[in-house]
Amino acid sequence: MFEDYIYLDNASMTRLDERVFEKMKPYFFDTYALPTSESGYSMGVEAKEVLEKSRENIAKILGAESSEFIFTSGFTESSNIALKGVVGALKRKGSHIILSKIEDYSVLNTAKALEKEGFKVTYLDVDNTGRVDPEVLKDSITSKTILVSIQHANQEIGTIQNIKAIGELCQEKEVIFHTDATHSFKRIPLDVKKIPVDLITMSAHTIHGPSGIGGLYIRKGTPLKKWMDGGFQEFNRRAGLENIPGAVGFAKAAHLVTVEENQALKKMRDHLMDRILSEVPQSILNGHKTNRTPQNVNITFEFVEGESITLHLDMRGFAVSTGSACFSRSLDPSHVILGIGGDHERAHGSVRFTLSRFTTMDDVNRAADAVASVVENLRKISPLG
Incomplete structure (x- = not known):
C-alpha cells in the first residue's frame, strides 16, 4: 500500500532497519529466557550476557561505564525517571527545577506534574532560533535549585543547545543536569567525559531501532530515587522484566549510525x-x-x-x-x-x-x-x- x-x-x-531485526530475531525464538545468572540454566545466563553486552556497547558510545546506563521502555519513561528520581532524592535540599519552554512533552508534563506536588518550576525563554542563554540560566539558579533539564536538540525545529556550557554552569552551581537527547543521540557527538551532564534520555525509535526501548544514562553518584516499584532489575534503578530483543536492537541500531x-x-x-x-x-x-x-x-x-x-x-x-x-x-x-x-x-x-x-x-x-x-x-x- x-x-x-x-x-x-x-x-x-x-x-526498523532489517539488520536490526535480524539481530533481534534469535532473542524472540531461541534465547527467550529471563536474563539471569543466578538460575543456573544456560539460556538465562546467555540472555543475561547479551543484555550486558548491549548495555556496554551503548554506554561506550557515550564514553560511559556500563553501570551508568539502564534500559527503559522509551524516552518518556527515561525522562520521568530522571526528573522524578532526582526531585525524590533531593526534595529535602530544595524544590526548584529549571527547564526551557520548548522541551518535549515527556519533560514538560513531568515538570507540570511536579508543580502540582509543590515544586517550583522556572520555564526559561529561548531566542528566536530556540537556544537557551546560559547567562539567563545562571541568573535563574537559586539556593533551592536542585535540577536543570535542557534538551540537547529540539524535537520540532532541530536546534542544538550548548549543553557543554550549560553542564559546566550546573557543575559549578552543584545542580543536577539532565538533557533529553532523543533527537540527537548518534546524530550529534555526545561524550560524557567531555560534557558534564548527569542524566541523558535516549531512545531507539529515532535511529531505526525498535519502538518500546530506550535508555537513561545516570552518572555515577547522581542522587536518584527509584521511581517504579517492583523487582531489582537495572541496578535497582528500574523495575520490570528486561526487554532483551529491544536491548539488542537498540545497541545494533546505534552501531549502524x-x-x-x-x-x-x-x-x-x-x-x-x-x-x-x-x-x-x-x-x-x-x-x-x-x-x-x-x-x-x-x-x-x-x-x-x-x-x-x-x-x-x-x-x-x-x-x-x-x-x-x-x-x-x-x-x-x-x-x-x-x-x-x-x-x-x-x-x-x-x-x-x-x-x-x-x-x-x-x-x-x-x-x-x-x-x-x-x-x-x-x-x-x-x-x-
Missing part, C-alpha cells in the same frame, strides 16, 4: 531547505539555519495552515508533520514556535520534514516540487492571503 510513499516524519518514528550517514542527511537537509525557501515565497525557516540536527527541516508557510499542507501532501504520497510528533493531533498552536517568538499564525503554518537513512535526494527533490505546488494551490483558496 505504501510502496511509493515518501516518509518524511522520521522524528516521530523511523523504519555512521558519520557518513549524518553527512548525507545534512546534505539532503540543506538542499531541501534551500529549495523550499528559494522557490516558495513567504516561507520562513524555524530554528537555527546551521546549528541544527542533520535530519530536521521546519518551515512556516504564511497564509496557509500546516494541517492543510500535510493532508494535501499525504494525498500526493508524502508523510510530513505539523507541530511536534506527540502534538500533531491537537488544534492548539505549537508551543515550540510560540516559544521562539512566533505568533499563532506562524505556529499553525509550520511543517516539519525529518529525513532518514532511507531518504534519497530524489525523494527530497520530489518533496520540494510537491510542497511548492501544494502551497501555491492552497494560497489561491486561502482566506488568509
